[in-house]
Amino acid sequence: MAGLLPTPRARAAGKPLKIGVLCDMSGIYADDTGQGLVAGVKVAVDQAGGTVGDRPIEVVFADDQNKPDIGTAIAGRWLAEQDVSAIVCASASSITLAVSDMVAERKKVLMVAGSLSADLTGKRCHPSTFQFGLDTYAGPVSVIGPTVKAGAKSWFIINVDYAFGQSLRDEGTKLIAANGAKLLGTTSFPLGTADFASQILQAKTSGAEAIALACGGSDWSNLVKQMHEFGITEGGQKLVTLTGGINEIQAVGAQYCLGMMLSTPFYWDLDDGSRAFAAKFRAYHGGRFPNWQQSDGYSGALHYFKSVAAAGTDDGVKMAETMRAMPVDDLLIKNAPIRADGQVMRPTYLMKVKDESAPNRADIFAYVSTLSAEQSWRPAAESACPALRKS
Template identity: 40%
Template sequence: MSKWPWLAITASLCMPSVAGAQISGDNVKLGVLNDQSGIYSDLSGQGSVTAARMAVEDFGGKVLGKSIEVIFSDHQNKPDVGSTIATRWYDLENVDAIVDVPVSSVALAVQDVARQRKRIVLFSSAGTSDLTGKACSPFGTQWTFDSVALAKGTASAVTKSGGDSWFFITADYAFGTAMEADAKRYIGENGGKLVGSVRHPQGTTDFSSFLLQAQASKAKVVGLANAGNDTINAIKGASEFGITRSGQKLAAMLIFLSDIHSLGLDVSQGLNLTESFYWDLNDGTRTWSKRFGERMGGRMPTMVHAGVYSAVTHYLKAIQAAGTDDAEKVAAKMQEMKVSDSILPAAEVRKDGRVLRPYYLFEVKSPAESKKPYDYYKLVREIPAEEAARPLSESPCPLVK
């Protein structure tokens, strides 16, 4: 008999019992669903698979006594392909949670599948604010960024600094149109106006006609509401057309470290951008990013990769705390618990699925300012979480009504 039997009783009340834990199947299975070979593979792709596996390893490889498995698949940036994979994973392969999911149209389709089946989905690379707005789900969280935060960060700052007329070159899918709409609002609130816009198909290689329309508009700022290789090709084209040399400013609403690396500092220097993570931000981000880089041939992580790691870590912690992988109980626990890890030391998950986290407005360095590999950004200002997020009072999400 223990000298202090009440200690054992207290411990058993405070911690879930592994013996009494409820795990569906023989393990906890995570599915990384993203672009493995197309225009978003650098910012997501295998890097997200690596980040998910790092989170599992750092958690100890097991949760509630069960092993944790990471699988992945390529959705080819097509909503029908993404929803088909998600359906198969949830219904036939016992996948407990899907993570990453770039391309907002794919993410919205996967969100719908997950909602119908009451399964968890953790978005790290989908940006439409509809995911936590009119299309919100009690089982979905938007971890890394959304169009509201990016619009507030970049559009507001550039407009305040004198860029009070804008022309948008916008990707013709859910994220692009949501980004343009959100940016238009914050441009207007800061005394600016949108003088025109043009839509382009995903995967465009020749931006000549779109850039000519932007030049003809005489707008002070040409805004790019796209991502991945679309953004890279647009910026390269803008450089060839002399957009900035002629006096117009270029503002990329969503751009990643991998994009800057592909473009080079000669082309991208001076760009303002908003991100939720940068590898060289502090000691914690540097330590984790060095480990990531060792596995990825020296490549530093994007904010998407960091978001995958943070989301998987929090999800596994929630399973541990809930004593089950039941989606409803785990989702509730994810909102109840504070987010805390080596990448994201303080955040919370709101009722609408929005992760409240700080953002950072950066400026891309010139070649002379960069002192080491991937030394690309200088911090302009930190944007507090409450400032970056859409207020719940303005949310169209049915969960908060």
Template identity: 40%
Template sequence: MNASVKSVHGGVRKPLGLALALMTFAVPALAQDGPVRLGVLTDMSSLYADNGGPGSVVVAQMAVDDFKGKVLGRPIEIVAGDHQNKADIGATIARRWLENENVEAILDVPNSAVALAVQGITRDKKKLFLATGAATSRLTGDECSPTGIHWTYDTYALSQGTTKAISRLGAKSWFFLSADYSLGVQLEADSRKVIDATGGKVVGAVKHPINTPDFSSFLLQAQASKADVIALADAGGDFVNAVKQAGEFGVTRGQKLAGLLVFINDIHSLGLQSAQGLMLSSAFYWDLNDETRAWSRRYIEKTGKVPSMIHAGTYGAVMHYLKAVEAAGTLDGPVVAAKMRELPVNDFMTRNGKIRPDGRLVRDMYLFRVKAPEESKYQFDYYQLLATIRGEEAFRSMEDGGCPLVKKS
């Protein structure tokens, strides 16, 4: 091989080593002059758009603005992408961002199948993945990553809150209506463990396609099972449609519906008349205290909508990432990820949160009951707090997760 390359200046040839040195010296210099880009990869127009979607872009920009718009002397820029709930599309966007567009961290991703694909790519590229929208507990289990942080909630914590609470009220038999992809599979699996541990029994289960408009055949199977509880292991528009159609079929007259992943935006879509009495777990409620109210009012003023736990989590993750970058003095993915684990998480949503070696942010979770219409006194007054579940109880232990990053004792 000829040890030289052609220069762009008049055909002058230089030794290859010198040319490469010049190239590798110049490219980072250009990158270092540009903005620090954070990518919000979300569902912009389908069944999860209300829970993440455009609102996640809004809160990411809020965090950047609150951080004064710069880190390490460079402007911060938010870019957004729509994964359309397809893992191949999400993976393509993630690769383009990381390889060609200087994106340093990817956030949100409210679809577990897409999130698992993104986790693999960011792990290989040594870039940050802040999973603020995805649910699957595999992100801190067998698919954990040194540069992956599961921020807001997961399937294990949701099952610990809702399934355990309903079991304590006397429910003995369960039927699962689950979304037929990673979210439904993991949410059902984690909930089954709780049911077994509390002496309950799963009498049946059926899987439905994502974003299906017709739940009739699935609900009729659930109704025929005569289970005490029909557990909805799905989310967003699927959850809303299932609850609406269950009411139309009269399913709720003899059986309880349990939403295992419920967002306040879903309750808003359903209305309190349809959702009243439902118990659910959440990492955030806008009306929990003065700090959550103050931040949420800012979001409501910008959007006219109530913020979800994904929105609150995305804001918090951006802020913590930027603090870690500033403290570390670098954008290097593994170094920043280590600094994020080192620093405690404190904001309006989280008190003294800790990011474990497996990437799980441990914080308190909450159990709520949806209010009846007559109990609601003002806009978005939807929940009554039933219990606070301490983070150590809510989230799976590292030892039980199977994360390869966790050293065996």
């Protein structure tokens, strides 16, 4: 799937400012990203008035099908042939890491809005790549500590077997040990697995008090459904999600996730700004509520538009400098600086799944606490990003 999103041109007569949206639009992550990510960018276009100076904004979008060769080929065409100057990417991490390298080489700009590999702001960081959402450090760091303190001293990790899941597993392993707990084992599965019996039985027989889920999208939902069928929680083992969000929980049913804690940089009912964004978003996405990935598409695109206006150019090198010099400030993120590794230094929120019988089915999270930016993101001293170590 590929397309061009028409935007208001007002009286603009200059060269179009083209921004691409690349993500899964037909596979296991389509609910997390898909047309909802395009809708988030559309809210940013509207907030910018449809233009930057005299340049009309054009949004192109495409389905990467969760395949690195397809995703990189699309990004390559956009950058080389279609004059796309920036990409909002929420692809599988293996795709986004490759696109990040490509964007740096072509001197363009990449806003990450749902790809979680910590390497994007770590050993493979680039001045042209900006992380607006969670990564595989921020997701686990806020939930593992509280779960250990609540009594879970032994753990088992089930991860999807590619860059995203492997990174979650590795970060989770370190954080479990750092909190004084013991990891009894890990197991993995291919992306798009239908039958999780083998992985679930390994976790069950391990006797671990907590089973950490290092995956997302429909993989996460199917895994949780099958764990319920195996009676995992009824047997006393606790499920801990390292990245799952509102879409996954709605798909499986909140009644199977009651009490589950998770970290998120956004929730649609958090405050007046998030509710205002949700109202605008729902008008473009069939009444559906936004998740954090889709909200990051809004924040990333709007910050880019503001930076182009401030710099008077979409030159990639100047854009990267301008984007870092300006704090991110919109309906959802308030005056957040961007660190040298490209991480937007915003707070995250610890949420707990509440009873699905709430009047609005999308109202499934109860706020627990706020983690400051310094608590949420990897400390600079531990970073593998050369630019951050120098700063």
